[in-house]
Amino acid sequence: MNTTETKGIALITGASSGIGAVYADRLAKRGHDLILVARNVDRLASLARRLTSDTGRNVETVQADLTSPADLRRVEDILRTNTGISLLVNNAGFGATKPLLASDVDQMEEMIRLNVNAPTRLTYAVVPGFVSRGRGTIINISSIVAIAPERLNGVYGGTKAFVLALNHSLVHELADKGIRAQAVLPGATATEFWDIAGKPVHQLPAEIVMSADDMVDAALAGLDLGETVTIPSLPDQAEWDRYEMARRTMNGKLSSAIPAPRYDVRQHSGLSM
Ligand code: NAP
Numbered sequence: 001m002n003t004t005e006t007k008g009i010a011l012i013t014g015a016s017s018g019i020g021a022v023y024a025d026r027l028a029k030r031g032h033d034l035i036l037v038a039r040n041v042d043r044l045a046s047l048a049r050r051l052t053s054d055t056g057r058n059v060e061t062v063q064a065d066l067t068s069p070a071d072l073r074r075v076e077d078i079l080r081t082n083t084g085i086s087l088l089v090n091n092a093g094f095g096a097t098k099p100l101l102a103s104d105v106d107q108m109e110e111m112i113r114l115n116v117n118a119p120t121r122l123t124y125a126v127v128p129g130f131v132s133r134g135r136g137t138i139i140n141i142s143s144i145v146a147i148a149p150e151r152l153n154g155v156y157g158g159t160k161a162f163v164l165a166l167n168h169s170l171v172h173e174l175a176d177k178g179i180r181a182q183a184v185l186p187g188a189t190a191t192e193f194w195d196i197a198g199k200p201v202h203q204l205p206a207e208i209v210m211s212a213d214d215m216v217d218a219a220l221a222g223l224d225l226g227e228t229v230t231i232p233s234l235p236d237q238a239e240w241d242r243y244e245m246a247r248r249t250m251n252g253k254l255s256s257a258i259p260a261p262r263y264d265v266r267q268h269s270g271l272s273m
Contacts, residue, residue, distance in 0.1 A: 008086025018191030
């Protein structure tokens with residue numbers, strides 16, 4: 001495919017491997033020019049060469065360690081100043097499988113910097129331009145551990161719950177300004193993530209592991225359907241809808257001047273009678 005018309009530029013973080021590299025492939029084939037961000041410049045360059053030759057799209061690469069404040073600011077500047085950007089994929093991230101007692105808190109902090117701080121700052125950088133242009137899309141790669149934090153390392157689950165919560169707020173605040181936000185909650189996906197997280201993917205039951213190609217194709221199909229949260233593995237969308245409905249129904253009861261009766265606060269504080 002070699003069309004000249006562009007759907008705008010997609011900036012993808014963590015595009016040098018795994019899920020991000022598949023997004024790069026699919027978005028180029030959909031007509032986006034690309035800015036690919038990661039640390040491994042050789043991998044980025046080879047992916048950029050292949051995609052340019054396969055699709056004719058313009059593909060730039062940016063070497064950046066998104067845990068480094070200076071590198072992160074460089075990517076923020078691109079998002080603020082390049083008015084051709086129409087899509088941000090907040091994808092770069094890493095996880096861990098060990099529980100708290102076996103984990104290193106410095107590594108947990110680095111995870112928070114990459115999985116939480118980077119997508120936050122990049123989102124803040126891109127949104128004002130999207131709003132002034134009246135359009136733009138942000139794809140936020142969360143995880144099923146956002147709603148099932150017991151499955152892997154708890155801090156990893158917490159970072160992905162943050163991404164999901166941020167996405168809810170983006171939909172709430174920006175949908176009426178022409179901005180789309182989608183949180184993607186992959187289950188286990190066959191990438192290098194698992195080696196880095198400390199459990200090679202071949203140790204997982206094959207029936208719970210999706211290919212990165214299928215995961216991204218399902219997530220983009222979810223985007224096309226207008227979903228704001230996409231769980232590629234979940235067979236019945238109604239289950240998520242019920243979960244969301246329960247959360248929203250509780251919303252009106254979450255703040256009150258009076259403690260819930262089950263805490264019996266008046267009696268305990270001696271105010272009863
Ligand atoms: P991956 O193949 O390890 O990809 C991670 C990407 O992030 C790589 O491109 C890596 O590139 C980049 N990255 C890592 N540290 C970085 C840093 N400090 N600065 C900039 N880029 C950095 O794993 P993946 O599975 O595709 O992961 C992508 C996203 O999916 C992550 O957010 C992960 O949490 C999420 N996810 C994965 C799974 C799964 O089972 N695989 C499930 C749910 C969610 P460089 O090393 O070149 O920097």
